[in-house]
Amino acid sequence: MRGRQVLVAVIITAGALVSPPCCRHVSSAETRSELNNSAVAFESFREQFHRRYEVNSEELNRRYLYFQDAVKRHAFLNSFSTAPQSAKYGINQFSDLSxxxxxxxxxxxxxxxxxxxxxxxxxxxxxxxxxxxxxxxxxxxxxxxxxxxxxxxxxxxxxxxxxxxxxxxxxxxxxxxxxxxxxxxxxxxxxxxxxxxxxxxxxxxxxxxxxxxxxxxxxxxxxxxxxxxxxxxxxxxxxxxxxxxxxxxxxxxxxxxxxxxxxxxxxxxxxxxxxxxxxxxxxxxxxxxxxxxxxxxxxxxxxxxxxxxxxxxxxxxxxxxxxxxxxxxxxxxxxxxx
Incomplete structure (x- = not known):
């Protein structure tokens, strides 16, 4: 569990650094909650697909950003798929790739x-x-x-x-x-x-x-x-x-x-x-x-x-x-x- 806490802390810090000025009106509590949820999802992904990135490494942070991009992409793609048989998009083995x-x-x-x-x-x-x-x-x-x-x-x-x-x-x-x-x-x-x-x-x-x-x-x-x-x-x-x-x-x-x-x-x-x-x-x-x-x-x-x-x-x-x-x-x- 300690590794996950370190990961969350690293990602929240990184998120604060890259957050664009236009979005600063969002409350810090909301931002922290969103980042925590995202970090936990990323940790779950890493466990499921056996990713072994070093904590605090540049690669881990880069992969996490790609993972966040993928989650946003899934929401966009799924917005087209409203019929019962339509394609569904989500987290899979490629979610940490650009x-x-x-x-x-x-x-x-x-x-x-x-x-x-x-x-x-x-x-x-x-x-x-x-x-x-x-x-x-x-x-x-x-x-x-x-x-x-x-x-x-x-x-x-x-x-x-x-x-x-x-x-x-x-x-x-x-x-x-x-x-x-x-x-x-x-x-x-x-x-x-x-x-x-x-x-x-x-x-x-x-x-x-x-x-x-x-x-x-x-x-x-x-x-x-x-x-x-x-x-x-x-x-x-x-x-x-x-x-x-x-x-x-x-x-x-x-x-x-x-x-x-x-x-x-x-x-x-x-x-x-x-x-x-x-x-x-x-x-x-x-x-x-x-x-x-x-x-x-x-x-x-x-x-x-x-x-x-x-x-x-x-x-x-x-x-x-x-x-x-x-x-x-x-x-x-x-x-x-x-």
Whole structure:
């Protein structure tokens, strides 16, 4: 308890120093109460997510200020989410990161401009479809502090399509893709389209994760012999389904889970529910896996598997409203052929 008291004292002092003149009319009792509540919440956050900052350190004070910014941001984001199924925002494992740190660490995907989809819409689609119900979607993974989302989305699609084809579902090596996909930059970012093109051209066999485990850092490529067992990507498609999300639903049902690149800036604070607002498609910098959809309720939505672990979102999943290209979910959509 003593550590918490010291923390509160340090933060109240810091708060007094940075309090703007416009706000000085607020009573000292109110200010002290607000800071105490905030400090206790921060201490609870530190315990929950095992943060070990030194008391009185510059880093602790900086993290606390980022935490306060996050709490203000949550209130703003939640003000848009008034419907029962709307997205909710709050404290999670990213609440002590600045928005810039979050982007630099976790939003590292890039994409080429995909051609508009010009195929036919599939008629008679089910109102609800989820590849998880077919036992062909692997558990949620955690990329950790490595910008490898692009590799997780591609490998997720490949291993699901492999299982859809009749093979046993097996987690394939993300680390192999991070280390060996030479056009990409490992933990510093990459493109799902470039990755799929590399897999198609080189005929690299993706090996099981158990043979090439994930390390959350870029390493030296481990090559395997041609006789080694593995999964080969024969081809892929990448299209823009903006304005054609029903056709994208058809692709999902027909081809399997889809690797997409989205704008996930507001996902730093996401806790659950269906995202419908404040998620534009101007800066798509995060790759994820669309595994299903549900149009049976008032708000139709995509079911999206992320790679930030099961403590984020709804046990690692996020739901995006269908229609309007929310979060740019339809801008760059890749399907895999094995």
């Amino acid at each position: 928005q810039k740190e979050f982007r630099d660490l976790y939003l590292r995907a890039s994409t080429d401009r995909a051609p508009l989809f010009s195929g036919l819409k599939i008629e008679g689609l089910p109102a609800k479809f989820d590849w998880r119900d077919k036992a062909v979607v692997a558990p949620v993974q955690n990329q950790q502090a490595c910008g490898s989302c692009w590799a997780f989305s591609v490998v997720g699609a490949v291993q699901s399509v492999h299982a859809i084809g009749g093979s046993q579902l097996e987690q394939l090596s993300v680390q192999q893709v991070v280390d060996c996909s030479f056009k990409n930059k490992g933990c510093n970012g990459g493109s799902p389209s470039w990755t799929l093109n590399w897999l198609k051209q080189t005929k690299v066999k993706l090996v099981p994760q158990s043979e090439y485990p994930y390390k959350a850092k870029t390493g030296i490529c481990h090559f395997f012999s041609q006789s080694h067992e593995g999964v080969v990507v024969k081809n892929f498609t990448a299209h823009n389904f903006s304005g054609q999300e029903k056709a994208m639903m058809g692709q999902l049902v027909q081809r399997g889970p889809l690797a997409v690149v989205v704008d996930a800036v507001s996902w730093q604070d996401y806790l659950g529910g269906i995202i419908q607002h404040h998620c534009s498609s101007q800066w798509s910098t995060h790759a994820v896996l669309v595994v299903g959809y549900d149009t049976t309720g008032e708000i139709p939505y995509w079911i999206v598997q992320n790679s930030w672990g099961t403590t984020w979102g709804d046990e690692g999943y996020v739901y995006i409203k269908i229609g309007g290209n929310i979060c740019g979910i339809a801008d760059s959509v890749a399907a895999v052929f094995l």
